[in-house]
Amino acid sequence: MTDIRSLPNPRSHEGDTRRVGIEVECGGVDEHRLARILADALGGTVCRTAEYEWTVEGSRIGDIDVLLDTALRDKVESNIAKAGLAMGRAVIPVEFVTEPIEPDRIAEVDQACAALAEAGAFGTRDGLFVGFGLHLNVALPGTQIDDILPVLTAFALMEDWMRARMDLDPSRRLQPFVETYPSVLVDALCDPEAEWSLDALLRTYLQHAPNRNHALDLLPILKHYQSGAVVEAVPQMAHKSGRPAWHYRLPDCRIGEGDWSVALEWNRWCVVEGVASDPNLLGRLRMCWRDYRGRAFGMPGRWHAVSAEILDEEVDLP
Structure with a gap:
């Protein structure tokens, strides 16, 4: 079993444990069967809430929603579409979504994933040309600029290196759902003359990355801060909730x-926050980025190798 690391700041400014909501996509089982497997593994009662949605109520980790991939759920109204859905089950993601849980309960989610695997569920490498992902919704310690900017900057500077080390499945690299941040956004985050506030971050992010398809999606945090501006810039956020996570x-x-385990991916996120909490290391990465971007003959797409000169020495990515 993978040991579960602690965040460098495991509690909020109010003293509460920072929780994480977990979303797991997989194939090989339908929603009802997935819900029953979760109930067998974690306890609780299976209840149907819509045609392609179920809930496991009262499990050991709280209520768990189980549903067809959101991109398809609202598009299968006709009998023909439903027949096509039935034939395509092997490559159509089904997901389960937990309530925010304390990190030390992640092991129970991994136990449920093991039960799913035994029942025939599979992840992205068996999903033909469809990539299945894991999402972590990690509560912020607070909602001030200093709670957000260092982590955002750290991830922006580590992202290429992490992608190379994590060996992402090609099916997900080709999909638009986990695009890298544009270089102009990273430039802004590394600008030594920038004066940051939440309003400045809102303007900068919406100018350079106004969509949800990034590996670290800041829009829920920004919508929690200023809903109207986010919805105006990204209309599809009108139906998505803002949250400080x-x-x-x-x-x-x-x-x-x-x-593989959920705990492994959680531990990798803890590494990101660890870099963010080290001002000297983060400063070196920012300076390295500015130097990289300032080279007259810099090679696009080589940042992962340049950043590795620092990160391989300073960071232990599981």
Whole structure:
């Protein structure tokens, strides 16, 4: 079993444990069967809430929602569409979504994933050309600029390196759902003359990355801060909730692979926050980025190798 690391700041400014909501996508089982497997593994009662949605109520980790991939759920109204859905079950993601839980309960989610694998569920590497992901919704310690900017900057500077080290499945690298941040956003985050506030971050992010398809989606945090501006810039956010939590979407779901776990991906996120909490290391990365971008003959796409000169020495990524 993978040991579960602690965040460098495991509690909020109010003293509460920072929780994490977990979303796991997989194939090989339908929503009802997935819900029953979760109930067998974690306890609780299975209840149907809509045609393609179920809830496991009262499990050991709280209520768990089980549903068809949101991109398809509202598009299968006709009988023909439903027939196509039935034939395509092997490659259509089904997901389960936990309530925010304390990190030390992640092991129970991994137990449920093991039960799913035994029942025939599979992750992204068995999903043909469809990538299945794992999302972590990690509560912020607070909602001030100093609670957000260092972590956002750290991830922006580590992202290429992490992608190379994590060996993401090609099916997910080709999908638009986990795009890298544009270089102009990273430039702004590394600008030594920038004066940051929440309003400045809102303007900068909406100018350079106005969509949800990034491996670290900041829009829920920004909508929690200023809903109207976010919805105006990204209309599809009108139907999404704002919340003071990181929406980390980079990891593959690899249910059924012996060396993979939710705990592993959580530990990787803890590394990001660890870099963010080290001003000297973060400063070196920012300076390295500015030097990289300032080279007259810099090679686009080589930042992962340049950043590795620092990160391989300073960081232990599981």
